[in-house]
Amino acid sequence: CEEDALQAILNDQISEGDVIVIRYEGPKGGPGMREMLAPTSAVMGKGLGEKVALITDGRFSGGTHGFVVGHITPEAFSGGPLAIIEDGDEILIDTENNKLELLIDDSAIAQRLSNWKQPTPxxxxxxxxxxAKLVHSASEGAITG
Known part of the structure; x- marks a missing residue:
C-alpha cells in the first residue's frame, strides 16, 4: 500500500534500478484511486527520480515527477498481476512499445494467481x-453505472 511504500522510501530501502510497486490503491482497493503524491515526492526528495520507477493501480497528481506508471488494470484488488509481484521480481517497462511485463515464467504466474486471495475490503x-462493490475498472472510467 501507499504507506508501506512511503516508509520504504523514507527509510532508504529503495535502490537505484528498483521498481516500487504500490498496489491495492485502485478504484476497488483504495477505494477510489488514492493519489500517490507522497511517495513520488519522497522519491524526488531522495534524489531517485531518474533512478527508480513507481507503478501502481492508483493515480497521480499533475505535480508528479519521475518515471511513474499509474491506473494499471486489472487492479490488484481484482486479482491483476500487481497482486502477485514479489520482492526481487524483474519488471520490464518498455515505454516505446507501451508494455509492462512481469518477467517470470507462465507457470510461476499461474501458481501465484492460484494462491492469491483477495484482501479484506x-x-x-x-x-x-x-x-468499492459497484465501481468498474479504471480503464472503463472507474464509473459505478
Whole structure:
C-alpha cells in the first residue's frame, strides 16, 4: 500500500534500478484511486527520480515527477498481476512499445494467481463500501453505472 511504500522510501530501502510497486490503491482497493503524491515526492526528495520507477493501480497528481506508471488494470484488488509481484521480481517497462511485463515464467504466474486471495475490503459498510462493490475498472472510467 501507499504507506508501506512511503516508509520504504523514507527509510532508504529503495535502490537505484528498483521498481516500487504500490498496489491495492485502485478504484476497488483504495477505494477510489488514492493519489500517490507522497511517495513520488519522497522519491524526488531522495534524489531517485531518474533512478527508480513507481507503478501502481492508483493515480497521480499533475505535480508528479519521475518515471511513474499509474491506473494499471486489472487492479490488484481484482486479482491483476500487481497482486502477485514479489520482492526481487524483474519488471520490464518498455515505454516505446507501451508494455509492462512481469518477467517470470507462465507457470510461476499461474501458481501465484492460484494462491492469491483477495484482501479484506478496507470498508465493510457505508458509502465507500458500496462504491468499492459497484465501481468498474479504471480503464472503463472507474464509473459505478
Amino acid at each position: 478496507r470498508y465493510k459498510k457505508g458509502v465507500l463500501a458500496k462504491y
